[in-house]
Amino acid sequence: xxxxxxxxxxxxxxxxxxxxxxxxxxxxxxxxxxxxxxxxxxxxxxxxxxxxxxxxxxxxxxxxxxxxxxxxxxxxxxxxxxxxxxxxxxxxxxxxxxxxxxxxxxxxxxxxxxxxxxxxxxxxxxxxxxxxxxxxxxxxxxxxxxxxxxxxxxxxxxxxxxxxxxxxxxxxxxxxxxxxxxxxxxxxxxxxxxxxxxxxxxxxxxxxxxxxxxxxxxxxxxxxxxxxxxxxxxxxxxxxxxxxxxxxxxxxxxxxxxxxxxxxxxxxxxxxxxxxxxxxxxxxxxxxxxxxxxxxxxxxxxxxxxxxxxxxxxxxxxxxxxxxxxxxxxxxxxxxxxxxxxxxxxxxxxxxxxxxxxxxxxxxxxxxxxxxxxxxxxxxxxxxxxxxxxxxxxxxxxxxxxx
Numbered sequence: 441x442x443x444x445x446x447x448x449x450x451x452x453x454x455x456x457x458x459x460x461x462x463x464x465x466x467x468x469x470x471x472x473x474x475x476x477x478x479x480x481x482x483x484x485x486x487x488x489x490x491x492x493x494x495x496x497x498x499x500x501x502x503x504x505x506x507x508x509x510x511x512x513x514x515x516x517x518x519x520x521x522x523x524x525x526x527x528x529x530x531x532x533x534x535x536x537x538x539x540x541x542x543x544x545x546x547x548x549x550x551x552x553x554x555x556x557x558x559x560x561x562x563x564x565x566x567x568x569x570x571x572x573x574x575x576x577x578x579x580x581x582x583x584x585x586x587x588x589x590x591x592x593x594x595x596x597x598x599x600x601x602x603x604x605x606x607x608x609x610x611x612x613x614x615x616x617x618x619x620x621x622x623x624x625x626x627x628x629x630x631x632x633x634x635x636x637x638x639x640x641x642x643x644x645x646x647x648x649x650x651x652x653x654x655x656x657x658x659x660x661x662x663x664x665x666x667x668x669x670x671x672x673x674x675x676x677x678x679x680x681x682x683x684x685x686x687x688x689x690x691x692x693x694x695x696x697x698x699x700x701x702x703x704x705x706x707x708x709x710x711x712x713x714x715x716x717x718x719x720x721x722x723x724x725x726x727x728x729x730x731x732x733x734x735x736x737x738x739x740x741x742x743x744x745x746x747x748x749x750x751x752x753x754x755x756x757x758x759x760x761x762x763x764x765x766x767x768x769x770x771x772x773x774x775x776x777x778x779x780x781x782x783x784x785x786x787x788x789x790x791x792x793x794x795x796x797x798x799x800x801x802x803x804x805x806x807x808x809x810x811x812x813x814x815x816x817x818x819x820x821x822x823x824x825x826x827x828x829x830x831x832x833x834x835x836x837x838x839x840x841x842x843x
Contacts, residue, residue, distance in 0.1 A: 450605045450696055452612035453632060454535070460634045463511075465532055466491060468633070470515040472537035472601030475548035477615040478515045480648060481538055484626060485513045487734070488636055488644035500524050505531055517600055525609050534633055537604035540615035541699050541708075542684060543672025546594060550574050550586070571597075582677055590683050598693050606696075614698075616669055616707075619714045639748075643741030646719040647734045669711040673703050720754035720762075727757045733826040736766070739789050767833050769843060773805045781813040782837040786830055790820055 468485050470478045486493050494508045496516040501523070508514075518524055528535055540548075553571045570593065577583035604610035611632055617625040622645050630636055636644075672681075684690045685701035694700060702708065716722060720740065725731050732755065740754050740762055751762040758764065769776040770788035783791075783804060791797055791804055791812055801808035801815075817831050837843050 450612065451608055454611035455608060461534060463634060466511045466634065467532060468513040468534045468536060470536045471518045471610065472604050473539060473545060473597050474517050475545050475552060476538040476540040476601060477618060478538060481536060481613060482513055482515045483648045484644050487647050488630060488640060519600060520604050520607055520609055535604060535610035536613060537601040537610035538613045538615055539601040539697055541670065542598055542694060543676055544670065547671055547675055554579060582680055587680050587683065590680055591687065595689050595693065602693060619669055622715055639741050642718060643737055646721055647737040649714065649719060670708045673708055673710065720752060723755045726755050726763050730827050730829045733824060735824040735826055739786065766830065775805055777843055779809060780837040780841060780843055781810065781834045782843045783812060784833050787816040
């Protein structure tokens with residue numbers, strides 16, 4: 441690749457905009473090439489902006505956007521056209537197009553198809569253009585059918601993100617940058633949407649690290665498989681690498697996206713562990729083996745910075761740790777030494793996140809103490825998917841008949 445073609449001529453900035461989007465009307469569609477980090481970005485935006493995740497119809501115009509509500513995030517692989525772009529502008533939708541090295545996209549797409557299974561097609565020509573054709577090589581085999589798919593159809597997949605960015609209709613996000621420089625990369629794209637604080641960015645990035653997302657949202661690895669950079673260097677056979685390196689439109693697509701098929705290019709170095717965004721929850725469970733839930737990260741990063749500084753290791757247990765804070769009686773409770781069931785700091789913090797609950801049960805430390813604890817024991821536990829171990833202080837106080 442020449443020096444000039446190694447740059448990225450495509451703009452990542454998206455549509456020109458003079459002011460941030462409205463938090464109360466924020467709608468984000470992650471679109472473009474499959475297996476480029478779409479699911480990761482959807483969870484990141486959902487965490488950062490507290491956006492509900494919605495399922496989008498593959499036909500853009502078949503979506504009932506009104507039913508989704510005023511703010512949401514979804515993902516779908518739309519081909520940009522004038523009607524979609526116009527409708528998006530009309531509704532204030534932010535389009536985001538992630539992209540990734542084509543070799544890694546191919547490998548990730550192959551594993552995804554193996555999980556999903558083949559789609560039947562009676563059209564022989566169409567069948568060979570679809571990713572499911574790769575399955576005919578056998579599991580984890582990148583053979584002649586995969587090579588044929590690469591020669592005849594894979595470049596159309598790569599075109600999706602490229603087209604959105606070339607038209608400057610979508611914000612571009614490079615998967616590799618998000619992997620290697622998560623804070624800087626996520627800040628750059630969210631600053632163009634709606635800037636957030638350092639603590640909010642750290643929270644979203646920490647809650648959406650690959651391992652925690654797998655454990656919390658996708659234990660079967662259907663959509664969040666592994667992550668990592670440049671596995672194509674050792675996994676793909678030379679015949680497929682040659683097609684990607686020499687057959688148009690791949691060389692041009694790679695040039696404008698800033699990639700190469702050169703195995704000694706330093707940008708093609710293998711990486712299996714993402715850079716940490718200063719994450720205090722890298723272990724994904726507390727030191728006593730109790731799993732960390734995403735809501736625990738939200739509670740941690742919601743604390744004042746001077747408080748969180750005393751908890752450098754969010755997974756530690758023992759006196760003075762974040763875990764101890766979650767389990768101790770709420771300091772805001774004026775009756776914490778005389779009334780039961782006890783309301784823990786975790787229970788109280790979660791209650792304060794729910795305006796609907798506060799409206800129904802406005803007196804958590806008095807008349808509605810039992811209702812708030814019952815909600816924490818049953819409904820909230822299911823909704824926020826935290827371990828029932830966090831109910832122990834409440835249940836023990838019930839059993840003793842005192843705090």
